[in-house]
Every structure is written in structure tokens, then in C-alpha cells.
Amino acid sequence: MKPLIIGLVADPAKPTQIARGFEDLHEKNDDGRHAWDVEVLSEPFTLACEDVDTVLSRLTDQGREHRWDLVVGITELPLRDDDGRYLLIETDPQQRTAVVSLPALGGLHMHKRSKHALRELISGMADPATEGDRRVALPHRSGRWRLLLGMVLANRPWLLVPGLKSALVAALTTGAIATINSTVWLLAGSLDWWRLVLATIASLALVIGWLVIDGELWDRPDDDSAQARERSHLYNTSTLVTLTAGALICYLALYLLNLAWAMFVLDPAVMGGYLKQPLGHGDLFVLAWFVASAATVGGALGSGLESDEAIRAAAYSKREEERRERLAAKRNQTTSAR
Incomplete structure (x- = not known):
């Protein structure tokens, strides 16, 4: 057969x-x-x-x-x-x-x-x-969340890290300098934990917002129909979740590198004597936390975020735009051949 x-x-x-x-x-x-x-x-x-x-x-x-x-x-x-x-x-x-x-x-x-x-x-x-x-x-209820999870994982948010390489280098440079600054030590020690949390959220929000604006990743409905609005809402949600996951990965990497650098070059007892207040190794964790937030804003936004392919791939709307361009090009080729 x-x-x-x-x-x-x-x-x-x-x-x-x-x-x-x-x-x-x-x-x-x-x-x-x-x-x-x-x-x-x-x-x-x-x-x-x-x-x-x-x-x-x-x-x-x-x-x-x-x-x-x-x-x-x-x-x-x-x-x-x-x-x-x-x-x-x-x-x-x-x-x-x-x-x-x-x-x-x-x-x-x-x-x-x-x-x-x-x-x-x-x-x-x-x-x-x-x-x-x-x-x-x-x-109806669980299907949307299942679909959203599938879209986010298809975006592979961990691949945003190489897409933000220039911003990460700038942030690491900023963090390395800030770590040995006595004023930064004083600021980090004076902040309550909730202020540090807010600083983290604000720094991540600024980076994500800049990525969306700079990369023109926000999708807008093609028309005023409910289906078009639903599609744009789904695309934008998947894009924001993807960018948030990628930014969190970068932030965590930045925090760990700043912490390792602080532990390598700083002696809390020496810095405490200079600032005339008792300091211990636990203060290094707070310092690295504060520096990671400050460096994320100052380094990343100050360097100018590149429009890397990995960043564009995080948005379903951009991939859809590429599909439209390919199909239009194919139709033109077909028409020309006829």
C-alpha cells in the first residue's frame, strides 16, 4: 500500500x-x-x-x-x-x-x-x-492562564540576558564604583526594608517601561472589535510578563555579582571605622541590594538599551508583524510571477 x-x-x-x-x-x-x-x-x-x-x-x-x-x-x-x-x-x-x-x-x-x-x-x-x-x-477559566503560560515560555525570557548585555556591563560598572562609595554605604544603611523593596520595584518598572517604549513593543488593536482588543490584551500581557521575568533574572545576576565584589574588596570593620558606626558582613547584603537597584536605573537607562533580536522576540506583536511582512512579500512575488 x-x-x-x-x-x-x-x-x-x-x-x-x-x-x-x-x-x-x-x-x-x-x-x-x-x-x-x-x-x-x-x-x-x-x-x-x-x-x-x-x-x-x-x-x-x-x-x-x-x-x-x-x-x-x-x-x-x-x-x-x-x-x-x-x-x-x-x-x-x-x-x-x-x-x-x-x-x-x-x-x-x-x-x-x-x-x-x-x-x-x-x-x-x-x-x-x-x-x-x-x-x-x-x-474558559483556566484556558486563558494556560495559554498565557505557553506564550511566555515560548518567548524564552531567559534569552533577554544576552539582549541586555550592554546595559548589564554599564550596570556592573556603576555598581562596582558605587560599592566602595561611603555615601552609598550611608544611604543603604539608612533605608528600611520596605524602601529597598520599593526601590527594586521602581528600578525594574523603569527598565521594563523603557524596553517597551524603545522597542515599540506595545500592541494596539487593528480595529475596535472585541476580538482585536482581546488579542492585543493577550499579546501585551505576555510581553510584560516575559520582560518582567527577564529583568528579574538580570537583576538577580547583578545583585549576586555586586555582593561577590563587595565581599572581595571591602572590610566592614574598616568601613565602619571610617563612617564611625558598627558594620558587619550582614550589611554587605543590604549594600548589594541597594546598589543593584541604583545600578539598574543608572547603568541600564544611561547606556541606552539596544534593540536586540532577543528583545523583539519577547513580543508576540513583533513576531506577528514579521509574519505579515513575509506573507505580503510572498503575495507580491506570486503576483509578479503571474
Whole structure:
């Protein structure tokens, strides 16, 4: 029996990486022959949280063009049905097409979960006896949080650290100088813990706000519809959570490095004698805390934050903008060829 040809159309970046893991995956019949083979096409095929019928229509066109028996789209964008529910899977059994939204898997154990979901989906679509109209929607209450977690983890906030390398260098330089300044010692020792907490929050908020403004990461609705507003709200929330997580990682690294530097170069007894007040090694932790907040503002904002690819990738709206540009370029090429 001739094997079925399964076409996987994957958005660039993470969906394509996952799809590539299926290229060598072959199901076999009882006679040892392949039941289906997989071909992968890396191409943007989704636009925002648009109607899934449009997505399935594009996948159907790809299937006809490449003469695939079954077509499955893999996207990292959220998809919704007409009732406003977020979807994990939507199928069109008549056209033998389906689409999978990776963020709806929740982000944790993504490769394992996606492999299981795709295998089950393709096996069901390939079997005429079990194929049917299959839609997997997320729960109304918990589904949004699951989707948001998947979007944030897909943004990989830890990769913001290399994207902020210039700001981190500037902040470390500022912190190294401030650590040995007697005035900074006096300020750190005079602050209550709640003031230090507020300083931390304020410094992180300034950096995150500057990243959003400088990188133009804030998404605005395309129109005044409820769906467009919901999409922008979801994108902006995922962007802010991603930037907050990345900034916290940088702040913690800055604190630990400042603390290590203070313990290496400073003797609390000597500094206490100079300031004429008792100081101990515990005061170094407070000093490093205060210096981390001050250096985050003075170093990061003073240096000018670069618009690195890792920072732009933290915003779903920016990735969506790139998809639109790719699709527009492809349409122009197609029109020119005709």
C-alpha cells in the first residue's frame, strides 16, 4: 500500500523546530511498509487570532500545491473559534487539514506534549474509520492562564540576558564604583526594608517601561472589535510578563555579582571605622541590594538599551508583524510571477 504523505506546515522558529523532529517519523503497516511519511514546510500561515477557517483554507491550498494527503499546521499563535474559546486543535475532515496551536499546550514539556498531540492527531486523520470533526478547545477559566503560560515560555525570557548585555556591563560598572562609595554605604544603611523593596520595584518598572517604549513593543488593536482588543490584551500581557521575568533574572545576576565584589574588596570593620558606626558582613547584603537597584536605573537607562533580536522576540506583536511582512512579500512575488 502506498504510504500517505503528511505535510506539516510550521510557522518559523519554534514550530519549525518541533516539526523538524517529525521528518524522520514513519508509521508502518503490519507488513512493515510505511503507513505515512512526513514532509515539513517552514512558512508563516497564520495572522493573529484570526478565524480558524481562514487558517484551514490556507493549509488546504498548501496541500493541493504540494499534493499532500493530509496537512497539519503548527503555529505558536493563539487561535479562537467563533464563540471566543481558545483552541488547541481544529480540523476540517473534508479537506483533511488540521491546525495545532502550541501555546495552548501550556509551554511545559513542549516537545513531549506536541509529539504526543501530533501523533494522535495524524493517526486519527489517517484512519478513515476514526476520522471526524475534531476540535479541542481550552476551558474558559483556566484556558486563558494556560495559554498565557505557553506564550511566555515560548518567548524564552531567559534569552533577554544576552539582549541586555550592554546595559548589564554599564550596570556592573556603576555598581562596582558605587560599592566602595561611603555615601552609598550611608544611604543603604539608612533605608528600611520596605524602601529597598520599593526601590527594586521602581528600578525594574523603569527598565521594563523603557524596553517597551524603545522597542515599540506595545500592541494596539487593528480595529475596535472585541476580538482585536482581546488579542492585543493577550499579546501585551505576555510581553510584560516575559520582560518582567527577564529583568528579574538580570537583576538577580547583578545583585549576586555586586555582593561577590563587595565581599572581595571591602572590610566592614574598616568601613565602619571610617563612617564611625558598627558594620558587619550582614550589611554587605543590604549594600548589594541597594546598589543593584541604583545600578539598574543608572547603568541600564544611561547606556541606552539596544534593540536586540532577543528583545523583539519577547513580543508576540513583533513576531506577528514579521509574519505579515513575509506573507505580503510572498503575495507580491506570486503576483509578479503571474
